[in-house]
Amino acid sequence: MPELPEVETVRRTLYPRVVGRRLERVEILTERQIFHPDPGTFRAELEGAVFDDIERRGKYLLFSLGPLLLVAHLRMSGHLFVCGPEAPRQKHLHVVFHLDDGQELRYVDQRKFGGFHLLGPDRQGMPRGLANLGPEPLSPSFTPDVLAAALAGRQTSVKAALLNQALVAGLGNIYVDEALFCARIHPARPAGTLTEEEVARLHGCIRRVLARAVEKRGTTFSLYRDGEGNEGDMYDELQVFDRAGEPCPACGTTIQKVAVAQRGTHFCPRCQPAPEGVALTPVRARPGRRGRSVRVAAEPPGTYE
DNA sequence: CGTATGCCCTGCGCGC
DNA sequence: TGCGCGCAGGGCATAC
Known part of the structure; x- marks a missing residue:
């Protein structure tokens, strides 16, 4: 379940492998993971574009490629990672972004809940959740x-x-x-x-x-x-x-x-x-948790803040 | 507008 | 051992 810390970690690990790379080819194996626009347009717009930056808003990953904004959401089980083309294709592989250094940015999602939006300069088609997103909890504006x-x-x-x-x-x-x-x-x-x-x-x-x-x-x-x-x-x-x-x-x-x-x-x-x-x-406790060492908090509740 | 519900999807734990 | 059932859950559409 990627939440803010996991999505931020994905952003940081992808950054040096993706930013500066040209997107040579987009391979869509599961069309339903492309939310906007239609898969053909999505592919055509992206091919040839260069990744400039990766940002995060909430649980959304925002890849900017010139005027284009590629929005990714991992939902429950989505994975975005870079690997070589020789790596065996994962069972639930849905999208492959072929980079100009021969590496692949892959999207794997067992439950198929996550996926992509591609926005043009007018930012039409933005997912509602992103448009209505509340403040970033780690930013100074969150008081x-x-x-x-x-x-x-x-x-x-x-x-x-x-x-x-x-x-x-x-x-x-x-x-x-x-x-x-x-x-x-x-x-x-x-x-x-x-x-x-x-x-x-x-x-x-x-x-x-x-x-x-x-x-x-x-x-x-x-x-x-x-x-x-x-x-x-x-x-x-x-x-x-x-x-x-x-x-x-x-x-x-x-x-x-x-x-x-x-x-x-x-x-x-x-x-x-x-x-x-x-x-x-x-709710019944999840089984199979026995044997885990019990850690004591560095500070008990009440000393926080 | 605020709030609740169901749906999407797959793997896994459980009961038999 | 094997099978079917129900659950898990983020965001969104829909209903009230």
């Missing part, structure tokens, strides 16, 4: 006041609000659970009920968790790899995500997994007390 305004007046759970890309860009299931644990806020709390102090703590925790995950080159939970095929190192530092049944690193209480906003949600019932009158559906 506690900005977060407070995004959450104010909302009845929905703070977890659902944080997953809403129009409110804050780049958070997904893993880092929402981690940020809420860090801030000692129960994920089912109605977003609009957070106090100013809680919002400030959450703001700091979002930045802290994401920045650390970028440092660790992302979380490899199941399939994620960066643009060079390497795993991320953040998994072992996760405090609650995928740790149902294990002791809370801060207090030792058993971490629970419940459903919030139709998402598997991990939290510590002691560090993150439930709001009044909220019934939570327990």
Whole structure:
């Protein structure tokens, strides 16, 4: 599940291998992964163009090639990486961008949820989510006041609000659970009920968790790899995500997994007390997690921010 | 507008 | 061992 830290890591690893290269040929093996425009136009526009830059907005990767903007989203299981033409073709390979140094930028996606938009100078056809994307949480413009305004007046759970890309860009299931644990806020709390102090703590925790995950080159939970095929190192530092049944690193209480906003949600019932009158559906812990060493947080919740 | 629901898709865990 | 079922989930369309 690539979220902001994973997408940023892909961006950084692709950058030196892609920027400056001419795109000689685009091979589309699965047309449905080309969202806009039609695959023939997509190919024709791109062939011969030169990659100038790669940027990231939220979970979107933005490749600029002169006036063209190639927008990629990996969704659940998309992989973008550079390899040589001799590398055996992956089972779920959908698009190959042939570069002028003989290398290939490949798009592999087991679940076929992700794919590409190509925008011209007028930027017509931009995916809605990108056009409506909220602030970058690691940029200076993301202040506690900005977060407070995004959450104010909302009845929905703070977890659902944080997953809403129009409110804050780049958070997904893993880092929402981690940020809420860090801030000692129960994920089912109605977003609009957070106090100013809680919002400030959450703001700091979002930045802290994401920045650390970028440092660790992302979380490899199941399939994620960066643009060079390497795993991320953040998994072992996760405090609650995928740790149902294990002791809370801060207090030792058993971490629970419940459903919030139709998402598997991990939290510590002691560090993150439930709001009044909220019934939570327990979700069985994922099997096969036994034997993992329990790491103690460098600082317990409460000393953050 | 805010909020909730279903869909896309594949692999895997589970129950039998 | 093998088979079928249901779940997982980001973003988007759709409904209310």
